[in-house]
Amino acid sequence: MIVNYEKDGRVAIITMNRPEALNAMSFELQQELHSRLVDFRDDPELWVAILTGTGKAFCAGADIKEMEPGKPVNLSSLPATPMRGLNLWKPLIAAVNGWALGAGMELVLISDIRIASEKARFGLPEVNVGLIPGMGGTGRLPRMIPWCKAAELVLTGKPIDASEAYRIGLINTVVPAEQLMTTAKDWANTMCQAGPLAVRAAKEAMVRGYNMTLSEALQLEQSLHSFLSNTEDFAEGTKAFKEKRKPVFKAK
Numbered sequence: 001m002i003v004n005y006e007k008d009g010r011v012a013i014i015t016m017n018r019p020e021a022l023n024a025m026s027f028e029l030q031q032e033l034h035s036r037l038v039d040f041r042d043d044p045e046l047w048v049a050i051l052t053g054t055g056k057a058f059c060a061g062a063d064i065k066e067m068e069p070g071k072p073v074n075l076s077s078l079p080a081t082p083m084r085g086l087n088l089w090k091p092l093i094a095a096v097n098g099w100a101l102g103a104g105m106e107l108v109l110i111s112d113i114r115i116a117s118e119k120a121r122f123g124l125p126e127v128n129v130g131l132i133p134g135m136g137g138t139g140r141l142p143r144m145i146p147w148c149k150a151a152e153l154v155l156t157g158k159p160i161d162a163s164e165a166y167r168i169g170l171i172n173t174v175v176p177a178e179q180l181m182t183t184a185k186d187w188a189n190t191m192c193q194a195g196p197l198a199v200r201a202a203k204e205a206m207v208r209g210y211n212m213t214l215s216e217a218l219q220l221e222q223s224l225h226s227f228l229s230n231t232e233d234f235a236e237g238t239k240a241f242k243e244k245r246k247p248v249f250k251a252k
């Protein structure tokens with residue numbers, strides 16, 4: 001399988017698996033990754049996903065060997081990014097095991113929580129092959145980190161290491177390679193303890209609210225808040241607090 005898909009309780013583990021090509025994103029890998037994300041989104045048993053790669057790379061970018069300069073890409077034949085239009089409100093964790101370049105770095109940018117191995121490297125080297133980032137890198141990165149650091153990555157194409165990525169706020173934490181997946185699973189399990197509908201509504205409010213005016217974002221927040229106040233999970237959360245026990249959430 002070019003993308004492995006494992007279910008561990010409430011957690012989906014999606015692993016890009018083309019180690020001989022540093023998990024470069026071929027059209028096939030892109031399609032399969034998109035399908036796995038759709039499976040995860042639509043499976044009521046799964047609450048959080050971890051995205052990682054096999055071997056020494058997370059993903060070294062789009063597959064340069066498949067590129068055909070001069071030939072327009074038929075965008076309708078594939079998802080423009082594995083995420084666009086997906087409306088994925090369940091949390092996505094990137095467990096970055098190695099190179100995260102180009103489209104691979106852009107997968108990091110669409111992840112909510114980013115855990116990096118000390119071996120991880122991040123970069124947008126597209127200018128070195130005469131392109132610009134085409135899966136959201138120029139749009140997302142300057143909204144996430146200071147302008148000059150985004151410009152450094154996009155305009156020079158030079159990669160940065162995990163400690164620099166942490167220093168500039170691109171990732172949540174850096175851990176030794178052997179602790180990468182256990183750390184990612186710890187984060188996933190922490191989010192699985194919370195009310196799943198609340199976690200999803202919070203992400204939806206953040207993602208959709210980001211491109212709204214403040215007053216529109218606050219309205220969206222209010223409507224999601226009133227939706228949650230009528231859920232069984234909210235009743236269970238408050239009841240469990242009063243009874244001094246852990247809540248048992250059902251995503252209802």
Ligand code: DAK
Binds near residue numbers: 021064065126131133
């Ligand atoms: N594509 C294809 N093959 C790749 C690859 C890639 N991106 N990256 C690595 N490989 C292959 C290598 O060719 C090599 O294959 P063989 O020669 O063994 O057959 C194998 O993986 C191992 O790589 P290396 O031998 O190069 O390994 P090193 O450790 O020496 O170097 C490296 C690691 C990561 C520094 C190096 O492999 C490298 O620079 N790779 C290229 C990284 C890169 O430039 N990535 C950005 C690609 S551009 C679009 C939207 C977005 C995009 C395109 C279109 N549309 C909306 C249409 C995105 C574009 C990009 O991401």
